[in-house]
Amino acid sequence: MMQLYYASTSAYVRKVMVTAHCLGLLDEITLLASAAHPIERDERIASINPLAKVPALRTETDLCLYDSRVICEYLNARAQGNLLPAHGESRWVSLARQALGDGLIDAALLARYEFSARPAEKQWPGWADAQLKKVSAALGEIERQVVGFNTLPDDIGLIAIGCALGYLDFRFAGMNWRKQHPLTAAWFAIFDAHPAMAATRPH
Missing domain, CATH: 1.20.1050.10 (Glutathione S-transferase Yfyf (Class Pi); Chain A, domain 2)
Structure with missing residues (x-):
């Protein structure tokens, strides 16, 4: 299972979740509680993303990915989706x-x-x-x-x-x-x- 540090209020996390939903990957992601804040650093998130910002994703092979753009592109490639046109x-x-x-x-x-x-x-x-x-x-x-x-x-x-x-x-x-x-x-x-x-x- 992939692990995603998550906050329901984050538009960037929402972007990842919408992407996962559209690609049929929701069942492959475990959501991890977090408290991202611009001042108060959440060291749980920092275990994946040194910037301590969400979204932050860890794959089954311990690959750590951030930010939303990178995670969405990874999910699209993983599912062989077409949310990002390949060329042109x-x-x-x-x-x-x-x-x-x-x-x-x-x-x-x-x-x-x-x-x-x-x-x-x-x-x-x-x-x-x-x-x-x-x-x-x-x-x-x-x-x-x-x-x-x-x-x-x-x-x-x-x-x-x-x-x-x-x-x-x-x-x-x-x-x-x-x-x-x-x-x-x-x-x-x-x-x-x-x-x-x-x-x-x-x-």
Whole structure:
């Protein structure tokens, strides 16, 4: 069995879990409890990932893999799946969309950490605002591209974007991103209802 350090609130862990679900690998993964935190280091995770960040995967051969991009590519190769196109322009489109989704998550996490992990007297609202501008720009680009998206989680780029939007719903519910991005909202309503997405929503 593979072992995965897991947190149900992590969009990156969700990306791995959606990938595993779509590839039929869930029964081959044991989930390990963890408490990843930007300040308080969890040495359990560090036994696999020296950065002590989730997701972190250990294979049956004691191969340790991190971060989500590497783990998802490993799972896809293991299952001989097609979530990452092997070659051609479609591969670069998929990887660029994954970078867009991951970048949105990165910026949202940094904005959240500014107020949830940093002491009040050291908080810098301008920093958080700058991160949220990145979130807004990413949403704008998704809205521009979304007419070409499939509504199934059959591509790692779309999985990353779907998990990013789900993270905004979870941690930034007051943002109401759907109002300014109606095409994305319509796409996500269908995409997020897929069993792989529904089973992995953060809680």
